Amino acid sequence: MSPNHLSLSHASPEGAEWHVFADKCEEHGSLWFGFQLALTLTRRGQRVRLFTNGLDELARAFGTSATTGVQVFHGVELVDARLDRFFQPARNSVQMFYTRPSKDYLSRFARSIGGANSLQVVPLDSGITTSNAIIVLDQRDEITSWMMQMGDLPRRGGYIRLDGCEKPTPGSEDRARTEHRAVAWRWFELPPELIGDPSGMVVTIAVGSQGAASRALDMVAKRPAPQPTACMLRGKSIHAPAVGEHGSMGVVEFPEMSWSTRQDLVLGSDLLITDKPELAAQANQCGIPVIWSADHSSDMPYLDWYTVGCHAPMRAALCQAFLAVGGRRDIDDAAQQYWAHFKDAQRLAQGVAERIARAPELADVALAALNEKPEAVSVVEHQFSPTAPIDL
Structure with a gap:
């Protein structure tokens, strides 16, 4: 126009x-x-x-x-x-x-x-x-x-x-994620049982290419049992939520949505895999672990910023995960390393949120x-x- x-x-x-x-x-x-x-x-x-x-x-x-x-x-x-x-x-x-x-x-x-x-x-x-x-x-x-x-x-x-991304108080992180998740689920009129056990892991995937989306699903599916639920943000390619599977893992594909609903999905996640800076920023502010889809060397400064003060094994595992989702490393090896260090990834994400809150x-x-x-x-x-x- x-x-x-x-x-x-x-x-x-x-x-x-x-x-x-x-x-x-x-x-x-x-x-x-x-x-x-x-x-x-x-x-x-x-x-x-x-x-x-x-x-x-x-x-x-x-x-x-x-x-x-x-x-x-x-x-x-x-x-x-x-x-x-x-x-x-x-x-x-x-x-x-x-x-x-x-x-x-x-x-x-x-x-x-x-x-x-x-x-x-x-x-x-x-x-x-x-x-x-x-x-x-x-x-x-x-x-x-x-x-x-x-x-x-x-x-x-x-x-x-970004507005609406306050870091939860210590000890309330699980409750905050559950509340955000419930808001998004109700908006799309999805049954709560889609995520199985309410305490089960939910991973949100928002990447720009089909290849990166497939690799991200493979990364999530390789988590040791119990299997997470993957939420795929598909945008304009679909018009209503679609429920499916990736192996034995449940997958919910979401259409385009408002900023607030998308934010509820991200903040209701236990892990975000993305190449979208505004979504990563939301997760970073709230202490949610992030895997950045790094398909080019110019993406790696994000890793340098994200891992300030991080010990070497965790940084190495994150680096492999970033590159694997971006198509530059083997998914199997990267997934094994990342999930073995997931508790460390959660602690690192909390530290990132504290850095942002302090600044x-x-x-x-x-x-x-x-x-x-x-x-x-x-x-x-x-x-x-x-x-x-x-x-x-």
Whole structure:
């Protein structure tokens, strides 16, 4: 649909303080993290526009309009990215991961009045090594260019936490997973007995290729008895849940669903196997073990981040599992190693959740830094210093 056929809804006042640019096709989850950053900034009293080519994705997830070019959702102004030429650049421009505004917008931003900021947010698994939580890349013509990488302080700028993914209190993890699972099951009117023993293991699989899905099922099916139940997120390829088997393991295939229902499925899992950053982030925040489908060497920085402080045998088992689901290692050997260390994987996942809970919101670090002079970066880092040492 062309921009001329997009409708408009009532928008917030002209001259938003922040413009966030996010791309639904960016492999690190730019759309979802950009959307969450915009929500968080809005809650901090900022006026925010989110420019994106993903209005259709947001509509499926949250029930917004896919064809309204400018609309307001929870205080954030959602704008079709093709319309950025009609808006005066904001004082603060944020490129979420590797999303760039149009050349026209960049040209006008370069002519902005003094005090403008351009912020590049880098994903936590980029493989980039930074020396500070926030870095001044350049300062010229009254525009300061900054870079922040998600992750643990002191050398990274905090996390963009996704809503609704609070870490359960110690001892309540099983109950929390059961409650999330029950909500998702009721939404699809599925009988509880599909998961057999209520205390039985449920594994959610959300990967982009059929090959990775088959390998993930093989990985799960090789767990020693009792067999888990696998939940496959198929998206638009099916229209209603389908119940089947993979060997002796029960499999439930799920269609496309809202963000909240999908989140309940993920948070009701004992293990997530995925290549989708926003789902991995949900599991990470709640202490649910994750196997990342690593079909390329560029995926491995996620392993480096995930296994901070991890002992060598567990890291080796995770590495084999990541690569096996990605099609680069033997499934049989990888599954044997992983399931032998699953208790360690659960403890590691809890440690990851604690790291995320301990760190500041990236939005707060950005707000503090962009309101200071570049030479005050060290003051900002001290302000958000971690509550426990992190060995990066």
